Amino acid sequence: MSKDVKVYALSTCIHCKNAKRYLDECGVKYDCTFVDELEGDERRQTIEQIKEHNPAVSFPTIVIGDSVVVGFNKDKINKALED
Amino acid sequence: MEVRELYENLKKIQEPKGYYFNEDEDMTFPLLESLLTNKERLGYMACPCRLANGSFEADKDIICPCVYREADVEEYGACFCALYVSKEWNEGKIEKEVVPERRPPEKILF
Numbered sequence: 001m002s003k004d005v006k007v008y009a010l011s012t013c014i015h016c017k018n019a020k021r022y023l024d025e026c027g028v029k030y031d032c033t034f035v036d037e038l039e040g041d042e043r044r045q046t047i048e049q050i051k052e053h054n055p056a057v058s059f060p061t062i063v064i065g066d067s068v069v070v071g072f073n074k075d076k077i078n079k080a081l082e083d
Numbered sequence: 084m085e086v087r088e089l090y091e092n093l094k095k096i097q098e099p100k101g102y103y104f105n106e107d108e109d110m111t112f113p114l115l116e117s118l119l120t121n122k123e124r125l126g127y128m129a130c131p132c133r134l135a136n137g138s139f140e141a142d143k144d145i146i147c148p149c150v151y152r153e154a155d156v157e158e159y160g161a162c163f164c165a166l167y168v169s170k171e172w173n174e175g176k177i178e179k180e181v182v183p184e185r186r187p188p189e190k191i192l193f
Binding site for chain 2: 010012013014015016017035036043044047051055056057058059070071072073
């Protein structure tokens with residue numbers, strides 16, 4: 001069971017930190033983008049990508065395979081990893 | 084400013100209004116640190132859990148305490164980033180759930 005996991009986060013956000021730490025504890029490999037550290041086109045494009053998954057553009061937005069988990073919610077993360 | 088100083092200053096102002104710091108200090112202190120980071124980066128204490136636009140005018144609604152705090156604490160017992168909570172939330176009388184984002188996405192400018 002290995003799904004692509006993408007985390008859209010803010011470097012200052014506690015829910016993002018906690019979510020990343022949880023994924024680390026679960027041994028899940030993921031790719032993380034700190035959106036607050038992006039500028040210009042890269043930032044614009046990344047926001048557009050997030051909107052496709054989470055129209056509220058809130059953080060963390062965690063894309064696990066075909067599932068999207070908004071905010072740090074252990075149960076939802078577990079479910080998305082298992083599905 | 085040191086984080087402890089910020090904590091004491093804000094506590095004095097906010098508690099009489101019915102807004103308490105999250106008593107989980109592993110949440111509260113990193114959030115206060117992040118407020119100071121944003122102050123350094125942006126010049127104002129934007130909500131650490133929201134994407135700031137980078138100008139005071141465009142981020143007025145998310146400068147801590149944000150304009151969404153009142154409605155969030157009223158409905159969920161905690162603000163979006165969970166820095167400020169109600170007494171009942173701290174006492175465990177309210178289920179701790181993920182507070183959905185109330186800020187309209189249109190407020191995020193490119």
